[in-house]
Amino acid sequence: MLPGRVGIDLVPFARVSRLLTPEAEPVLPRMLSEEELGLCVTESGPDIPGIAGRLAAKEAVFKLFHAAGQPMPWLGIEILKENGGRPxxxxxxxxxxxxxxxxxxxxxxxxxxxxxxxVAVAFCDTATEREAQQQLESA
Amino acid sequence: MASAGIEEIRSWILSRHPERDDVAPDENLIESRLVDSLSFVELVYAIEGASGVEIDFDNIDIRDFQTLSSIEKAFFAAV
Structure with a gap:
């Protein structure tokens, strides 16, 4: 069995829309870095699906850390874009x-x-898996 | 007697949960899902607004935010 890990999360668009209302606290800059905020705008305004997807991906990644009980390090987990749009x-x-x-x-x-x-899914390998793979390759 | 600040936080939580009419001082806000990871950021902002204390998000002790009592002790005790 591969000792990888998965994390999954889901964010409703309505939650993002509420964060963008004038009466809401301006919390997005505490959740998305400047670079991410730049990726979350369209010609017609904020990219709500893009923001929701990015927030879901951050939470999915955080679940890989097995750090329950700790606050989300929102700005320390950035979901950026590779050439071609892959996150x-x-x-x-x-x-x-x-x-x-x-x-x-x-x-x-x-x-x-x-x-x-x-919805977002995150997957990682772990050091133990990499070590095992390295051992297999060197055997 | 609860401080005005913590009453503001209680009202803030209740405004997001119309199905509730009260939050007990020792009710765990996270375990009862009154606050989740998204609304946690909003909660921090609301506490900053009500207390005037700037909260360093990277050095948060989650225990300070688990109940209204712990929030009051951490951020409103001296008010």
Missing amino acids: VVRLSGRAARLARDARVGHIEVSIAHDDPFA
């Missing part, structure tokens, strides 16, 4: 430390959105 994960600060402590290796994420939800 890629960049970790920094406390998120990177949590990942290291949990022996999280390479992370892949996949995001889907269809009104009224966005």
Whole structure:
């Protein structure tokens, strides 16, 4: 059995819409980095499915850390775009430390959105798996 | 007697849960799903607004946010 891990999360578009109302607290800059915010706008305004998908992906990645009881390091888990639009994960600060402590290796994420939800799945290998693979390759 | 600040936080939580008419001081807000990871950020912002305390998101002790009592003790005790 491969000792990988998966995380999954779902964010309703309505939750994002509520965060964008004028009376809501301006919390998005505490959840999305400047670079991510730049990826979440369209010509007609905020990209609600894009924001929901990105938030879901961050939570899915956080679940890989097995750090229940700790606050989400929202800004330390960035969901960016590779050429071609594929989502890629960049970790920094406390998120990177949590990942290291949990022996999280390479992370892949996949995001889907269809009104009224966005869903994201994250997968990682772990150090133990990589070590086992290296041992197999060197045998 | 509860401080005005914590009453503001209680009202903030109840405004997001119309099915509820009260939140007990020692009810765990996270386990009871009154606050989830998305609304946690909003809660932090609401506490900052009500207390005037700036909260460093990267150095949060989650235990300070688990109940209204713990929030009051951590952020409104001296008010």
